[in-house]
Amino acid sequence: MSLLIPVETGSEQYDEFRFTEFECGDQNYFILSNTNDPAEKIRILFPFGLTSIAAPYTVSVNLFQNQQITQSDVIELKLTSIGNGKDSEINGIVQKEKVKAFRIGYIFMLNALLEPTNSPFNEHSFSFAYYAFEKLMSGEASCAAKAPKEKKDEYSLSEFYDVELSCVVICDQNTDKVSDFNFDHYLFDLLLYGFTFVSNQYQKIRVNASDFISSKFQTIRDTSAVGRLFLTLRKAPFTHTEISYPIILIKSLIAEESHFLTRFHTLYQIFEMLIDDILKTEIRLQICGNTEDLQGHKLKAKVSKLATDGFRVNLLINKYSKTSDGLTTPLTEKLYKMATHINPLYRETSQTSEETEEFESDEENDTQSTQLAGLIVKLRNDLVHNYRALYSNEQERSTKESLVTEIVDDLELVCCEILVTFGRKSERKGV
Amino acid sequence: MSETSLKLLSILPDYRIKAANVMIEINIGEYLKIADFITDNNDYQRKIVIKSKIKEILREDFLQGCSIPPIVLAVKNQHELLDLNFEKFNNEDLIRKAFQENDLLIIDGLQRTYVMRSLRDELQAKKEDDKLVYFLNQRIRAEVYVGLNRLGILYRMITLNTGQNTMSTRHLMEMLYFDYKTTGIEGITFVTDKDDAPVRNNTNEFNFKDVLDGFNSYLEGKENIAERTEILDNIKTLKNLDDLNKDINSFQNFVKLFKQFLDQIIQKTEDWHFEADDFKMTEFNIKAQPYGKSTLEVFKRSQALTGFGAALKFLEGRGFSISHLTDLVSQINVEHDDFQYVMKSLITHLDVIRDKSKKIGNDQRFFFKEIFESLFDKNQDSFLLFDKAVQKAFDETRDYKLSKQ
Structure with missing residues (x-):
């Protein structure tokens, strides 16, 4: 690899210069040579004295x-x-790895x-x-x-x-x-x-x-x-199959200046990707192997529940990952505010079954996480189906746009926390 | 004088830069003896590396006896030229003496000079005596500027170098003032990085680079020193040089004024020195080593010098001259706190700057610039009040420069 230096100041043509040596003296320099003409060199100042490297x-x-x-x-x-993940026992006391x-x-x-x-x-x-x-x-x-634009030594x-x-x-x-x-x-x-x-x-x-x-x-x-x-x-453990998209997201898409709508959908792809993985896992855990024990109508109910995005987003946030209250609490408040902006009659209890689902009662529900999941799905549906509601009142337009931008900023971080803490249900070490 | 091949061809007055332009002819061999000395003994005419292709073309040209454009030189020794009348200059002996004593600068033609040297060395090594004699006896022309003051030299270098590989502002600045390295200014001496000795702890000895940084800030009106490699392509800077040309003592005055300030502030702060116990109080809690352990150390560094230079430019814009400030320096006082207390505050402020800044050096320079502006601007309520000036400078720095934490 090399650095590009213009052939002369202001030129659009460049020579490649490659690092060849380090010059120690009263001042220290990295010396780079022109790959086409090694006698031509440039120096780049290393401002520090060299002690020991x-x-x-x-x-x-x-x-x-x-x-x-x-x-x-x-x-x-x-x-x-x-380490090797094994606990050891010393004097009858289990020592954690x-x-x-x-x-x-x-x-x-x-x-x-x-x-x-x-x-x-x-x-x-x-x-x-x-x-x-x-x-x-x-x-x-x-x-x-x-x-650089200038040619110098x-x-x-x-x-x-x-x-x-x-x-x-x-x-x-x-x-x-x-x-x-x-x-x-x-x-x-x-x-x-x-x-x-x-x-x-x-x-x-x-x-x-x-x-x-x-x-x-x-x-x-x-x-x-x-x-x-x-x-x-x-x-980020990447136990799911689609590993390339999160990398593209974090290395390229997140840094781009784009409209909040674009940003939301690029981030929501993470949810889409992970709830697919959850679907497969839940089917394996809840249904496969149990088909003989489950009655038809119960089996049908389980499958129907798993098919809903809202249910699986809920599982994602509540069971398959761990997020910080310092992040999710303000995000939930903002999402709720956004929901009421779009629909002033919106109340938590009026969430559709699409957006919040009860799940297995043998596990403790996290109310806030459930609410968060429901509100995320609601926002997604609103942005897809009811985007025009953001512009129903011109005077509130900038307020709503700012709020969505804030929500997307927080959601970006929620996605990161989910990716870092994501684990299959059977692999989780406690909730 | 020993026999020389030097021949004076013409003398023309240069009304733009107020110097005499003397055209001479000389053998390459005799020129190279002088050039060897100039380039080997002059820190500021740095070696350059030229493209092989160009070097090869020039080499062939010389071997075939091609004539080249005149090399441009300048007589260095200013002491004998103080009373020079450039319009009537006709002193051939002075020219010959400058050549004999190697008292010259190469303003333009360094690349050609290095090719000539390299060819001479090559022919000597190969013992190609006939070619060597032919080459060394070739005649070249040179323009020698006489009576060119320092600013004129700089101007000529800038204009002659336009379009070629350019030199940095700092490089040109160092070349302009290199004489002061040896002569000093009225008891003030300078130490360079090459001198293997530290700068002494007094107000008579300064790091040459730091002083140049400060003066550069004064010329530019900016406390942030231009990158050492930033080229001089700024017409405004040429204009600055033009203005300075009217006052050839500006560098000396700058240095003397700063020394005067240093002497005063050390005296007023009773030569304050850092005591660790003073900084264990909540009010003066610092996280790292103090920026400086004495008044002298704090104000002698590049950051203070560049802040001082930039502030001077600002104050000149407000109608103050260096001579005005010379009178004001001794009147610095405090409103509420004592001088030692202010020094401790200053150290604490610098610690905050170091901790919170994304560009520490720049923000330190800004801080010092604000101190000097606040101190010497009579339109501000901090005029000549050291405690108010320091606090005001920190408030400005915190509000405009430091990241919010």
């Missing part, structure tokens, strides 16, 4: 937008090692790579900073470097990358210890903290304005008791 390591670099992070934040990124968190990398703003006088790095994180810089200068980050990092972006640097040697490691599976948890994946620097990145994000990011700041910040990431 832990070697040899390789890293991967992913770029994100985040409104919460500041230049002095260096967040240690961790994963949880599950200890879950350890181990470091895989760091998160910091690119701006931190430009100011040694305000450096937030310590001796451990500095090596990651150096390797990240090298990766960026090689054009090997998750998104392509920008091409010395450049700065800021001419290739927006330095307000955050950089997630992961050490390959650490993640090699994790079987089937795929960083994409952790993007959903990262979004909950406000990290929006950047795939194209020239694209304006849409920022999720949900209040939940700032409170979630605060939990990172609350780890600073020992002078360091930590973030332990959860993996």
Whole structure:
């Protein structure tokens, strides 16, 4: 991979320059050579003095937008090692398998790579900073470097990358210890903290304005008791078959500036995808193998219930995943408000059987989650069948549009929580 | 003087930059001896790498005796040129002396010079003596500017470099003022990164780069220093240089005024130094190491210098000149708090900025700029009141720059 430099200032033609060496001196530079003419070189300033770099390591670099992070934040990124999953017994007491968190990398703003006088790095994180810089200068980050407009012999990092972006640097040697490691599976948890994946620097990145994000990011700041910040990431397990769409969503669609209607439907696809999986699971669990025991009319009732989207969305939120009250409570309130905007006579009790279904009485119902599920389905139906109701009163139009936008922001995060905590009923370790 | 191939061809006055333009002819061999010295001993004429194809074409041209456009040089030593009448300049000996003593700058023609050097070295290595002699005896022309003051040199470099690989503003700035590195300004000395010695803890010695940053901010009217690699393609900057040309002492005045401020503020704060116990109070709780451990350390850094420079430009727009400020500096006072208390507040504010900012350096510079503007703008109620100026600057920085947490 390489960086693109114009053949001359203002030209639309570019030469490719590849990283060849690191030059140490009064100042330190990354030297890149023209792939067509190796004698032609450019230099990119590495502003730090070189103390010691832990070697040899390789890293991967992913770029994100985040409104919460500041230049002095260096967040240690961790994963949880599950171990062999077996409890042990010592002196007659069952010992739970200890879950350890181990470091895989760091998160910091690119701006931190430009100011040694305000450096937030310590001796451990500095090596990651150096390797990240090298990766960026090689054009090997998750998104392509920008091409500067001027032709000159010395450049700065800021001419290739927006330095307000955050950089997630992961050490390959650490993640090699994790079987089937795929960083994409952790993007959903990262979004909950406000990290929006950047795939194209020239694209304006849409920022999720949900209040939940700032409170979630605060939990990172609350780890600073020992002078360091930590973030332990959860993996989206992807037990369902359709894995490609959530990845496209998180890496591309979520960052796009689009109408709230488009955003809602792209997010609701996650529900559609997961309730299909739930359908298959529930049929397997409730019906297959029980057909001899169930009477025809009961079997028919079960199948009819499972066929309704509302019932399965309810199962999704109540049983198949876990969501935060700090997110779902305000979302439920907003959805209820939206429902009354669309239909002023709307009351909770007037929800149709399509939208809220009672389910097996041997399991405890979560009233709020049930209400949330019903309201999500209601909004979906309203946007599909009754979208015009948003514009019934021109004076309220901007209020309603703002409300839907807020709802979609929260729903985006709910989708992430669902994806991260989703598990088949038989695999869940308690509700 | 030893025998030289130098021949003076003509002298023309340049009314635009107020210098004499002397056209000479010289052998390549003699030119390269001077060029070796200039490029090897001048920190600011940095090595460049040219495209192989262009290098090859030029090399062939030289071997075949092709004539090249004149190299542009300037006589460096300003001391002997203070009384120069550029319209009537006719001193051939001065030119010869400049060549003999290697007292020259290459303004344009560095690429051609490096190709000539490289070809000479190649022919020497291959012992191709006939070709070498032929090459070194070839005549080239050079334009030598005499009496070009520093700003004129910069102007010529900018205009001659237009369209080619450009130099950064900072590079040009360093070339303009490199003499001060050795001569200093009225007892004020400068230390560069290359000098293997730290800057001493006094108001007489400064980091050269930091001072240039500050002066650059003054020229641009912006506290955020241009990226070191940002090219000079700004017509407005050329105009700034034009304005400055009318006052050739502006750099000196800038440095002297800042030193005067430093001396005053150190005295008024009773040479305040950081004490950890003072910052255990809730009011002065800081999360990281203090920005500076003394008044001198706080105000001697690049951030304060660039803030000072940008503020000066702003104040000039309000009708204040550097000479006005020279009188005001000694009148700095406080309204309520004492100076030491204000220094502790300042350190605390800088800690908040470090913690909350997405661009720490920029926001620190903004903070300092606001301090100086608030301190020296007589239209503000913080005029000459250090405590009010610091608080006002922090309020502005917090409201406009820091992310909401």
